Amino acid sequence: MALAALLFVGLSLTSSFAQVGISIGIAPPPIPIYEQPYPPAEGYIWTPGYWAYDTGYYWVPGAWILPPRVGFLWTPGYWGYSGSNYFFNEGYWGPTVGFYGGINYGYGYGGQGYYGGRWVGNTFRYNRAVTRVNTSVIHNTYVNKQVVRNTSSRASFNGPGGTTAKPTAQQEAAAKAEHIPATSAQQSRVEAAKSDPALHAANNHGKPKAEAIKALDRNNEAQAGAGKAKGKPETTSGNSAFGRKQGDATTRTKGSQNNAYGKTQSASAHASHATKSHQINTTAYQTAHHPQTVSHRPQPVPVRQARPAASTHTKGQTGQPNKKKKSSNEEPGGGH
16 A cells, blocks of 8 residues: 555656656665677667666666667666655657656767667667677668767766756657557566576675676576577577568568468368468568557556567667776766
8 A cells, every 4th residue: 555655646746758667765876887788680779777676776787679660769767756755767669769867878878869879761770989889790880979978977866866857848749659668578687687686786785797797698598598499489689680671561561461372372272182281481570579559658567579589677698799897987888
């Protein structure tokens, strides 16, 4: 009853366009300094790490995630202060990036919008000025240094003692446009992080170690591999190339035609008692990657999605090259 009351108060006090997930009386730790891994393949979009809460705060490491729809971008969730509590506003996928509290999550999420990459038609291109990219794997890149923001802020919440950003009219409109909640891959990552003691602030004192994040990624990849071996859809991000134009309208049309052709062939074979059947496997991208959109606010409920061969709630990855140690005075996510 007490929790329900807190949530009710939170809904009435915080911004009307934000979906509140949970509230707590203690502020989250600062955003830790971390190094972004390389994207595993073309088409993946970076979703930054953040502090989630269960019985205490725990770090959900950032991950490269396949977007649920071509042209969609990720608006990160964020903690906002109101009254005497901190409320978590859920993130969502949409055609434009909305308000995420002015939090500097790094690597393109400097507090306003996203500058780590952009859609050009059905292709996602990466801005190497703020995104770590292995150019031997990723070729759709560009460089725009004008979006680099050198800020030392590591605040993880919006409110007194944190950021003071206010949503613009455009951001409010973005929050009211069509949305898709966090994908199943993102929700699985939240659950995995919650189950890992090394990622809990009570144990890492707000500074999760790089090895703990790598271990989480390895476990996710192992689970994805097991799912692939059993022929089940994978729920974690990995080496599947989204850039195979699964979202291309022409591809979807051809898939539908092939499916209809397969049904016709099967019926004909059955009628003539033929011993050989024609089976045509098609990829239903529209069903697997285009869950039904919702208006206004994304509801924080699981979204079941079939994934392409990939390796990895709101609120993947291949082995990374050797990383450089960063000095203690660097900004989160490289300060971009």
